[in-house]
């Protein structure tokens with residue numbers, strides 16, 4: 001475990017680079033919650049500022065790449081433009097940010113050539129490349145080497161500061177990095193990447209016990225596999241949020257219209273068998289008629305009735321989870337306990353967040369774009385030990401896996 005920590009310290013970092021006058025390509029994770037063009041929480045933008053400012057203060061030209069959301073068809077693009085993020089970044093940096101509304105071609109190349117030293121440019125959502133001419137071709141998320149090579153050709157150096165995306169092997173992180181290295185150009189970690197790995201490494205490599213993981217949210221198929229490995233590390237694993245109902249289905253319970261990943265039911269069955277009483281599931285849920293804050297809703301125990309969907313954990317589950325958490329010395333939490341964006345389904349997340357804040361002498365870590373937004377929005381983030389920008393990334397780091405985004409950074 002100490003090996004992982006040593007690994008990052010042995011990586012090239014931004015302070016090892018000569019930035020003066022250089023075209024510095026930077027991968028950041030600006031995948032922030034956004035609705036109708038309005039940013040819900042800018043924690044991930046704020047977290048990237050130290051590295052961006054460092055590059056600008058050292059006279060580099062900061063050329064930023066990020067994804068936003070997931071794009072599977074042409075129609076997904078307009079709502080997932082990074083333009084609002086460029087505006088927010090400009091406010092936070094207190095300087096202009098050139099936004100380039102395309103991901104390749106003459107417009108991008110000209111904009112880069114026109115950059116002054118110490119200026120900053122944001123490229124449009126890298127996942128626009130996943131749909132080309134109306135076809136879902138996954139150039140970015142399938143790591144098409146041609147795309148990584150093209151982006152790499154635009155700069156002199158590459159800094160990866162996107163810890164939240166480090167578990168992905170995509171063209172804009174691993175792809176650019178590999179292509180830069182082939183061209184003899186340096187690939188370094190940013191300050192956020194460094195900080196996250198050091199903190200998580202210290203907290204979870206030799207966790208104070210009991211060590212409890214809490215897993216919720218909506219990315220069930222992405223994250224359910226992590227639980228298997230976590231069974232060997234954590235003393236208890238609490239399941240909540242949208243993750244719950246694939247487990248309910250595995251137990252043969254009724255799930256109504258709740259979120260479920262049919263093809264992960266077998267995985268859930270195996271986890272329940274292997275995990276036994278290490279796995280703690282909600283005993284009650286807040287169910288609603290529709291995915292809507294104003295829909296008719298009520299608390300039910302056990303099965304979810306037909307025609308209803310579960311959108312939050314219920315009060316008995318909160319009490320049971322608190323009972324498991326009360327003696328914990330290390331807690332890692334990813335994924336909200338319910339649809340916290342709607343006030344009627346925010347209670348489970350709020351109560352668990354508040355309770356974690358009362359644990360004295362425990363290390364409490366919350367990770368993930370939405371989980372971070374939740375604890376901040378609900379006003380319970382101040383009493384937690386660490387807020388990580390990575391959800392899936394923290395979980396895979398916790399598993400002890402080499403994350404492709406980190407592996408692709410140069411060793412010192």
Ligand SMILES: Nc1ncnc2c1ncn2[C@@H]1O[C@H](COP(=O)(O)OP(=O)(O)O)[C@@H](O)[C@H]1O
Nearest residue numbers: 217218219241242311338339368369370371391
């Ligand atoms: N019961 C539920 N049904 C549907 N969605 C849910 C449920 N509980 C939580 N969610 C949703 O999960 C989303 C966050 O999931 P995820 O991206 O996995 O977490 P994070 O960003 O913290 O890693 C939130 O938008 C929240 O509304």
Ligand SMILES: O=C(OP(=O)(O)O)[C@H](O)COP(=O)(O)O
Nearest residue numbers: 031164165368369370390391392
């Ligand atoms: O938001 C993210 O992860 P998270 O929801 O687990 O916190 C990352 O930006 C990765 O996004 P992705 O899961 O669409 O690849």
Ligand SMILES: [Mg+2]
Nearest residue numbers: 368369370391
């Ligand atoms: Mg998320």
